[in-house]
Amino acid sequence: MEPLPDLATLSLPEIARLVEEQRLPPVDQWNPQHCGDSEMRIAADGTWFHQGSPIGRPTMVRLFSTILRREPDGGYVLVTPVEKLTIAVDDAPFVAVEMKAEGDGPESRLAFRLNTGDLVTAGRDHPLRFAPAGGPDGHDAPHPYLHVRGTIGAGLEALVARSVYYDLAERAIASGDAAPGIWSDGAFFPFAPAAA
CATH class of the missing domain: 3.10.540.10 (duf1285 like domain)
Known part of the structure; x- marks a missing residue:
């Protein structure tokens, strides 16, 4: 390889x-x-x-x-x-260990490197989701996941590493959007799951 x-x-x-x-x-x-x-x-x-x-x-x-x-x-x-x-x-089969970001707001594009070396750009085909806080790692922050491949919602995901999550949170705070979340490739990913 x-x-x-x-x-x-x-x-x-x-x-x-x-x-x-x-x-x-x-x-x-x-x-x-x-x-x-x-x-x-x-x-x-x-x-x-x-x-x-x-x-x-x-x-x-x-x-x-x-x-x-x-x-x-x-x-x-x-x-x-x-x-x-x-x-x-144990959790997700991949870990997003690094992120590269360009642009701001709806013009943002976020690319992630996985622990396997794969590259994934977040967007409609590769959405980010934020699971509620209180996961098995003991952290009190949401657990972000990036869809990697397969059917969305039933395919393979990457847990976004804690350090990369902090970069996402910093971008969300800097954006000033009314709802906390992150943009990538024209799609918006809220930090909190939608209410049922």
């Missing part, structure tokens, strides 16, 4: 081009029989484990992440054309 580019040196058009070039296996088209448990787990901090030991090779994690799929029952599997193995996921 190619080395990861430095997000800080890329413009958003360059990031968009790299995202377009990402070719992922068609895991949604593969339907082999379930073959068992992979004995793998993705921790809440994004660390991948096999049989209780961290996977230390980033290229292996990146490779496995390309064959990850969320099932209709909410579980996760690693899938190939001939094999499907369960994988445990």
Whole structure:
């Protein structure tokens, strides 16, 4: 696999081009029989484990992440054309560890680098959502998630790292919008879920 580019040196058009070039296996088209448990787990901090030991090779994690799929029952599997193995996921399968922002208000565009090196630009196809505070990490702030791939609401997400969340909150405060939230690629993402 190619080395990861430095997000800080890329413009958003360059990031968009790299995202377009990402070719992922068609895991949604593969339907082999379930073959068992992979004995793998993705921790809440994004660390991948096999049989209780961290996977230390980033290229292996990146490779496995390309064959990850969320099932209709909410579980996760690693899938190939001939094999499907369960994988445990503590929170979200990815972590958004870095953000690059350009523009202000409705003209903003936010690109995120995931712990696997994938690049995702938030927008209608990749919405941000903010789960209520009080999650398993003990933080009293909302937990932001970025849709990465698959069906929105039932696909793969990235937990936005706490440091990146603080950058989002700073942008929201600076924007002065009536409702706290964040803009990216023409879409507005409120910090609080809509009332039912």
